[in-house]
Amino acid sequence: MTNSPKSAENGSTYARFTVRMAWQLAAPHTWPASIMSTLCAVAFAATSTDTLSLSLCLTLLVICVLMQSSVNTFNDYFDYVKGSDSAQDNVDPTDAVLVYNNVNPRCALALAVGMLGAAFLLGIYAILVAGWIPLAIAAVGAAIVVLYSGGKTPISYLPIGEAVSGIVMGGLIPLACYHVLTLQFEPLVLIWSVPVIIGIGLIMLTNNTCDVEKDIEANRSTLSVKIGRTRARKLYHALVVTWIVAITAIVALWFAHGIVLVPFMLLAAYPFLKALLANPLEAKTRIAAMSQICTVNVVLGAFYAACVLGSSAITLTW
Numbered sequence: 001m002t003n004s005p006k007s008a009e010n011g012s013t014y015a016r017f018t019v020r021m022a023w024q025l026a027a028p029h030t031w032p033a034s035i036m037s038t039l040c041a042v043a044f045a046a047t048s049t050d051t052l053s054l055s056l057c058l059t060l061l062v063i064c065v066l067m068q069s070s071v072n073t074f075n076d077y078f079d080y081v082k083g084s085d086s087a088q089d090n091v092d093p094t095d096a097v098l099v100y101n102n103v104n105p106r107c108a109l110a111l112a113v114g115m116l117g118a119a120f121l122l123g124i125y126a127i128l129v130a131g132w133i134p135l136a137i138a139a140v141g142a143a144i145v146v147l148y149s150g151g152k153t154p155i156s157y158l159p160i161g162e163a164v165s166g167i168v169m170g171g172l173i174p175l176a177c178y179h180v181l182t183l184q185f186e187p188l189v190l191i192w193s194v195p196v197i198i199g200i201g202l203i204m205l206t207n208n209t210c211d212v213e214k215d216i217e218a219n220r221s222t223l224s225v226k227i228g229r230t231r232a233r234k235l236y237h238a239l240v241v242t243w244i245v246a247i248t249a250i251v252a253l254w255f256a257h258g259i260v261l262v263p264f265m266l267l268a269a270y271p272f273l274k275a276l277l278a279n280p281l282e283a284k285t286r287i288a289a290m291s292q293i294c295t296v297n298v299v300l301g302a303f304y305a306a307c308v309l310g311s312s313a314i315t316l317t318w
Contacts (some may be wrong), residue, residue, distance in 0.1 A: 016105040021097045021174075025076055025108055026069035026115070029248030029305035032294050033169055033200045034064040039195050041177035044059045044189055044307035047255065049182045054318050059125050060177045066119035068169070069143050073155065078149040081106055082218075099267045116142060130180040137176040144168050159223040161208065166201030192250055193303055198243040199297045205236055210286035233281055240277065240296075247300065251307045258307030265303035 011078040039060045047051060080098040098105055114240050120138070127135050131164055144164060148155045153163050174193045176288050207223040208215065209232045224232040244266070251258050 011038040015102045016102040017103045021101060021103060022111055025073045025111060027072040029291070029294060030072060030203070031065055031068060032174070032297045032301065033203055034068040036194055036199065036297055036305075037063065037169055037193075038064045038177055039305045040193065040301065040308070041174035041189075042181065043312075044192055045175060045178050046312040047095040048178075048184060048186070052181060056126070056129065056181060059122055060180060063119045063122050063126070064173055064177075065139060066122070066144060067114045070112045070115040070119065071148060073108055073115065074145060074162035077105055077108040077112060077153065080108075091239065104288045107304055116145060126180045130183055132134040133185055134176040134180050137172050137179075139170055139177075141168055157220045157222070159221055159226045162201040162204040162223055163180065165204050166197040166199075168198035170200040192254065192308075195243055195247045195250065196301065198239055199301060202236065202239055202243070203290075203293050203297065205232065205239070206281065206289050207286070209236065209281040210283055210289055213283060229281065236281065237277060240273065243300065246303050247307070251304070255308045255311040258310030261303060261310060263306045265300065265307070267304065269299045271294060272299060 030087055038057075041060070042052065043059050076096070076098055097103070098108060120142070123135070125140055144155070148161070149167070155161055171190050172191045174196060175189045177187075178189045205224065208222040209229055210227050210230075211222075212224050215222050227235070247265070248259075251262060272292060272295050276289070276296055279289045279292060281289055
């Protein structure tokens with residue numbers, strides 16, 4: 001993708017928009033959210049069917065990653081054009097392409113729309129397999145993708161951002177994927193997805209708590225801004241504990257054969273949880289905090305899926 005010949009605001013010509021910049025805008029370090037959602041959906045489906053299609057599983061994974069990448073890119077674009085992002089925000093330069101590079105922001109917008117469109121094109125396969133239900137769920141997700149960062153009052157500016165992102169990515173994605181893989185609409189999947197919802201919500205709460213001062217200046221009314229950093233940290237710690245309790249309880253109630261893996265999960269997650277809970281969630285520790293919460297999502301999410309899979313006997317077909 002190349003830039004148009006328009007000039008930057010400072011009068012200079014825009015730099016070339018590169019594949020590397022597109023990759024950075026997609027923010028692969030945040031992909032654990034969509035990957036864990038899809039993985040858990042596959043694990044849930046494995047308990048309800050004798051055979052899973054590997055090609056369908058991989059297609060769903062790519063769709064979910066594309067949608068999250070689109071969210072990330074839309075968010076960067078709207079924050080940049082609104083002046084919310086700056087080089088003083090304690091972000092990694094690779095995580096703020098439009099701030100640190102003199103490129104046309106419209107390239108980022110086109111990239112975001114393109115990734116969302118590609119996700120829907122791939123979704124045709126899922127729709128042919130499973131009908132209109134996953135299409136309806138995907139349409140809701142796509143609307144949230146745009147409304148999360150765009151519009152007069154974006155969802156990310158409100159105290160519901162954590163809940164919305166958690167429910168959409170951690171709840172609706174597994175619900176839709178489960179239906180595509182099993183051809184069953186099972187509301188119970190939303191209960192099984194509670195740990196995933198909490199984990200994804202915590203990613204947003206981490207970011208917003210670290211960004212309290214920046215968000216106040218930008219007139220954002222995030223949950224962390226509303227309740228203050230001290231209370232936000234207390235809520236954060238309570239949600240981490242709830243996350244672990246929810247995994248243990250769900251496995252014990254519905255996937256009892258996998259309970260043997262829970263102690264290993266706790267041991268594997270302990271050093272990462274210890275570091276995360278010790279983080280003050282301030283602007284200067286933002287980079288470390290985001291890395292820590294994404295790592296914890298991977299560890300707990302992978303073990304949770306393994307616990308669920310431990311209760312099934314599944315055959316993979318292409």
